[in-house]
Amino acid sequence: MEGTSKILPAERFDVLFEVLKKQGFDIWGVHEKDDALTLAPIDGPADLPRGRIDDTGPGKMRLIDGSRDAYFDHTLPMQGLKRLVYPPQDKVFETGEDYMFTEPPVDAKPIAVIGARSCDLVALETLADVLENGPYPDHRFAERRQALCLVAVNCTRAAKTCFCTSMNSGPRAESGYDLALTELFNSDGHRFLIEAGGERGQAVLDAMSVDEATDKDRHAANIISSTVAASMTRSIPDDARETLKSSYDHPQWSDIGERCMDCANCTLVCPTCFCSTIEDRSSLDGSIAERWRRWDSCFIRDFSYIHGGVVRKETASRYRQWMTHKLTHWHDQFGRSGCVGCGRCIAWCPVGIDITAEIRAISKTGEAVVEAGVS
Amino acid sequence: MRAVSADEATSSWDLGMVPRPFRVRKNRRELNDVVTLELEPESGEPMAFEPGQFTMLYLHGIGEIPISISGDPSHEGVLVQTIRSVGAVSEGFCNLSEGDMVGVRGPFGRPWPVEKTDGKNLLIMAGGLGLAPVRPAVYWALQNMDRIKKLNILYGARTPDDALFPSQLLGWEAVDDVKVLLTVDRPVDDWYGRVGVVTDLIADLDIDPQETIAMVCGPDVMMNFTIQSLRAWGLDGENVYVSLERNMKCAIGWCGHCQMGPHIICHDGPVFSAPEVAELMSVWEL
Numbered sequence: 040m041e042g043t044s045k046i047l048p049a050e051r052f053d054v055l056f057e058v059l060k061k062q063g064f065d066i067w068g069v070h071e072k073d074d075a076l077t078l079a080p081i082d083g084p085a086d087l088p089r090g091r092i093d094d095t096g097p098g099k100m101r102l103i104d105g106s107r108d109a110y111f112d113h114t115l116p117m118q119g120l121k122r123l124v125y126p127p128q129d130k131v132f133e134t135g136e137d138y139m140f141t142e143p144p145v146d147a148k149p150i151a152v153i154g155a156r157s158c159d160l161v162a163l164e165t166l167a168d169v170l171e172n173g174p175y176p177d178h179r180f181a182e183r184r185q186a187l188c189l190v191a192v193n194c195t196r197a198a199k200t201c202f203c204t205s206m207n208s209g210p211r212a213e214s215g216y217d218l219a220l221t222e223l224f225n226s227d228g229h230r231f232l233i234e235a236g237g238e239r240g241q242a243v244l245d246a247m248s249v250d251e252a253t254d255k256d257r258h259a260a261n262i263i264s265s266t267v268a269a270s271m272t273r274s275i276p277d278d279a280r281e282t283l284k285s286s287y288d289h290p291q292w293s294d295i296g297e298r299c300m301d302c303a304n305c306t307l308v309c310p311t312c313f314c315s316t317i318e319d320r321s322s323l324d325g326s327i328a329e330r331w332r333r334w335d336s337c338f339i340r341d342f343s344y345i346h347g348g349v350v351r352k353e354t355a356s357r358y359r360q361w362m363t364h365k366l367t368h369w370h371d372q373f374g375r376s377g378c379v380g381c382g383r384c385i386a387w388c389p390v391g392i393d394i395t396a397e398i399r400a401i402s403k404t405g406e407a408v409v410e411a412g413v414s
Numbered sequence: 415m416r417a418v419s420a421d422e423a424t425s426s427w428d429l430g431m432v433p434r435p436f437r438v439r440k441n442r443r444e445l446n447d448v449v450t451l452e453l454e455p456e457s458g459e460p461m462a463f464e465p466g467q468f469t470m471l472y473l474h475g476i477g478e479i480p481i482s483i484s485g486d487p488s489h490e491g492v493l494v495q496t497i498r499s500v501g502a503v504s505e506g507f508c509n510l511s512e513g514d515m516v517g518v519r520g521p522f523g524r525p526w527p528v529e530k531t532d533g534k535n536l537l538i539m540a541g542g543l544g545l546a547p548v549r550p551a552v553y554w555a556l557q558n559m560d561r562i563k564k565l566n567i568l569y570g571a572r573t574p575d576d577a578l579f580p581s582q583l584l585g586w587e588a589v590d591d592v593k594v595l596l597t598v599d600r601p602v603d604d605w606y607g608r609v610g611v612v613t614d615l616i617a618d619l620d621i622d623p624q625e626t627i628a629m630v631c632g633p634d635v636m637m638n639f640t641i642q643s644l645r646a647w648g649l650d651g652e653n654v655y656v657s658l659e660r661n662m663k664c665a666i667g668w669c670g671h672c673q674m675g676p677h678i679i680c681h682d683g684p685v686f687s688a689p690e691v692a693e694l695m696s697v698w699e700l
Contacts, residue, residue: 316669316671360700368673
């Protein structure tokens with residue numbers, strides 16, 4: 040996305056916060072809390088986990104001090120942007136015994152997110168394809184999404200669990216942002232390159248008194264993105280989509296089923312997992328009934344319940360559903376991958392199941408064991 | 415923001431999670447645990463539907479379930495739904511009385527391809543309660559016998575007492591060019607009819623498989639075997655249609671519950687051609 044690009048010295052970073060507040064936005068960003076990175080309301084640059092980096096691996100996320108005083112050398116908070124547009128629970132109607140249904144207004148507060156990463160921006164577009172661009176557009180999602188001002192940060196570092204490059208979703212934000220920052224440390228000092236990605240971002244930029252960026256600055260930002268891209272060690276093989284189509288009976292599923300605890304952590308931290316359930320609640324005297332839409336997970340046993348029993352009884356078939364949906368059937372259903380390579384499911388899995396390793400185990404053995412079946 | 419057209423705005427009842435109020439006109443007990451409800455929209459605005467479509471039926475404070483429409487598509491003013499009591503919500507529906515209110519969303523889903531039967535035989539195969547979702551196609555066929563060759567209905571029930579719509583089955587059998595064959599898994603003493611699975615009845619058909627469209631509805635295992643048997647009989651897979659059932663919470667593609675492999679059954683189905691689903695149906699716990 041081509042737009043104006045400017046330079047903001049790091050010591051004046053608070054100017055961005057002030058302009059966004061003046062334009063009516065609540066500001067959310069990454070904040071260190073309880074030894075983890077969380078997406079939360081923040082007030083200014085001081086609330087960011089400056090100088091801290093996340094050391095991740097399968098079943099692992101530790102915050103440690105980095106080697107420099109950067110605002111954004113950490114990578115991802117445990118949550119994606121999902122909860123801002125699609126709350127974990129949302130009341131969708133209320134009715135009395137007269138069946139006069141009323142839909143509550145949408146709480147679409149203008150929120151500016153500072154530090155949205157490329158993978159999470161792609162995840163938001165992925166969610167929009169499911170909920171907003173399908174045959175029945177979800178107006179509650181659409182209104183909340185429209186109220187977001189997304190200030191992307193181009194990653195200056197990849198975590199060990201990152202694999203956005205192989206999913207074509209990073210590390211540089213290509214679209215879906217209002218402003219994009221790249222944090223620069225060089226002979227010119229500690230500064231941000233700020234690029235506008237649309238009219239709303241341009242309006243923010245115009246309200247800040249900042250200098251024009253030079254070609255040298257833009258070049259420095261490009262070098263950072265390509266260095267980060269090259270540093271990623273994990274990936275999803277290109278043939279994953281096709282491989283999984285012929286691997287429903289692969290023995291690896293029951294192997295995973297022995298390890299997976301059905302905790303649903305992966306689906307909760309996943310920025311694209313959209314499954315929900317309906318909860319119909321009523322007041323104590325039964326006169327008022329409400330419907331709530333709640334996040335659900337395909338790892339929950341009752342998820343596939345129909346009268347007579349559960350379709351996916353085994354953990355193995357539930358994991359297969361999740362991974363095959365992400366890497367194969369999402370393409371069939373929505374024309375894109377359901378995985379953006381953020382790696383959260385790897386870091387937040389309590390037993391360290393790694394989607395990139397599991398798909399390789401299935402790809403590697405391939406045809407030879409397709410007939411082996413799952414006992 | 416998404417552009418909302420005037421059409422969309424006026425039909426916004428149909429777009430989301432919010433049902434429309436209907437009132438029970440009649441609750442007819444079909445079997446021990448099965449009723450047929452006749453519902454009328456409070457607004458008076460009829461709900462048009464196509465054979466094979468379903469609705470989400472909501473009961474105040476209890477819950478919501480997907481139910482196939484079992485009525486005549488040419489009678490738009492009344493919504494007819496046949497429900498078996500298998501859980502809290504369906505039991506609530508079975509216990510409703512005339513005048514009670516319910517909420518309805520829909521109709522949803524891809525219908526039976528009745529237009530494909532032009533100039534051909536229509537073969538209906540149903541097991542158990544699976545006769546309800548195909549009944550609208552039967553009504554359609556009976557009103558369009560000039561467009562189709564013959565209508566054959568093969569129906570399997572657990573016992574003679576479990577056969578749904580028994581008097582209608584007899585009535586249909588009396589119509590020219592209509593044949594109805596019934597079989598049961600377990601006979602009772604005064605049963606003189608067929609005993610066995612519904613696929614056994616295929617051998618009794620005297621129609622050309624090459625000139626036939628089949629619509630099949632029943633438990634997964636019955637449909638799976640029926641697809642195979644019909645292929646063996648000589649019917650091309652693309653002329654066999656089945657109606658699938660999975661857990662559904664939203665019916666509008668948002669909730670993810672009704673997936674089966676690449677398919678989101680609420681809007682890709684529930685009706686599928688055999689080539690679309692036959693392989694998937696034999697995959698373990700898909």
